Amino acid sequence: MSLLLQYTLIFASVLILVALGGCFSEHSGVINLGLEGIMIMGALGGALTMRYLGENSSHFVTILAVVLVSAAVGMVYSCLLAVACINFKADQTLVGTALNLLGTAGATVIVKAINTAANPDDVSSIIQYAGAKKAFTVNIGSFEFSWFMLITALLLVASYVLLYKTRFGLRLMACGEHPQAADSVGINVYKMRWAGVLISGFLGGLGGIVFITAGVSEWRFEYGVAGFGFLSLAVMIFGQWKPQRIALAALLFGFFRALGNVYTGFAFLKVMNLPSSVYNMLPYIISLIVLAFTSKNSRAPKAEGIPYDKGQR
Template sequence: MLLVQYTLIYASVLIFVAFGGMFCERSGTINLGLEGVMVMGALGGAFVLHALSPNLPGFVIILLTLTVSVLFGMLYSLLLAVAAINFKADQTLVGTAMNMLATAAAVVIVKAFNNAQSAGQNPSAIIDYIQTRKVFLIKAFGSEFNIYMILTIFLIAAAYVILFKTRFGLRLMACGEFPQAADSAGINVYKMRYAGVLLSGFCGGIGGVIYITAANSQWDFMYGVAGAGFLALAVMIFGQWNPLRIAASALLFGAFRAVADTYSAFDLLTHLVPGDMYKMLPYIISLVVLAFTSKKSRAPKAEGIPYDKSTR
């Protein structure tokens, strides 16, 4: 059951973050800064969990944590929106810069907070939330599961309906495929791309707080989110920007990531190959999968291309 639990935890993270990338790229904007968005969402959620009393009702703690994580993620994603949509900057460079900035900023903020709290005795970048994270745990079938898993199921259904069954979703996809035609039909391409970027911040922020709280009682922000954002991008590409395929891909990649964290609990696995190989496994698999599927991959036609109304 331990392997199943960790698989579902990591799949939940990957689904949230990959869906964020999907909405963003479906609108025509590449978001390589998902790693940074995750860090910011995790930072906001960790501070809330650290500050709140465990005596508060569970739903209040959950609601406040998710709300702040979403706000942090969306506000940080605005950096990409302004740079890529308004100033038409190179989206790859902006995303890379966002990733570098987020971890560094989080470390500085957490260290400053810990120094202030301990009068200079605790200069670490660690935030603990030992008591409050318990509200996210539910017991079922004799094991503990996380409430985020339930949210993930709702997200999969909601993402599919929004993208393929609503006017908003169809307009979003039109802006990522044929922005000039969408503009001619009266759709505001800039607003739709902003919406796509903000949705990526929404999903990425929640994905960040899931990553640090689902299986941990404290987090060291020196590690950022350990490449989970990049793994989510691989899941998104392998899932072909489709919610159902992304969910299936996330389960596959989540299983490999779970093996990397739980191999020591299985005697057969510990003697089979060195432990470091299991930690490398999710990233090796992502490289292999993308190498064999990239030729058949069909990204939105206008992704990464800044829209200029004057060229319509």
């Protein structure tokens, strides 16, 4: 049972971080379908940081460096979305899709080049970080607590406060609801949308490193992030673009994803003799069912996906 709780919380942490990233971006008026690509690039930055820091650095330095690098790489990569969609008014769906394809392919090429430079016979896209990963976990009895869980909880609270209790958050949401009205009272819509996309890159990149360190000590980057970027979008929609609801939705989806890791520990599930792939499919099946019944009642920001034209009224 503790193992189920452990995996539920860590997978929910990934979904919360990435869904919050999508939430900030869409509240500003930009649909970020490139979360999958942002995740893999953030994961690449964090994994390389762990690889080069190794086991010799203090745990605090390792945690701080990995978190900052993952978030920074995610932010830098999200700039591609911001430039294309905010400054050049490109189609946000197409740009997001392109970022997803480029992210996995780019990360694979970079890792293979690094591995080949270190060892000409190594053409894999794998990065190992077994030693450095220990900095993120603390054993509490049979439960393996991850510092990422605490970081996620803090960022969840910070996101709620930022969106609903600060002038910045209210201005950001105004740009996603009626950018012309926001502009008329002196709010710079372009800057607010840039801020929303950069925050989504920060949280998405951090979600990527949390995902690849969940239970494993190496990652093959050509696998991407197994659709967790799109699953996070489902969590965001099911959570109605509200941090507190996103957290509850993430726990639900995280629970079903965790079953794929621990189902052999439950006798009634083991006796069913279902392949592990069925359990791995559960969160995606559940997301289809949930969205089929709830998406018609969803209320997305009114101006999301619509490029802002300052001259339009």
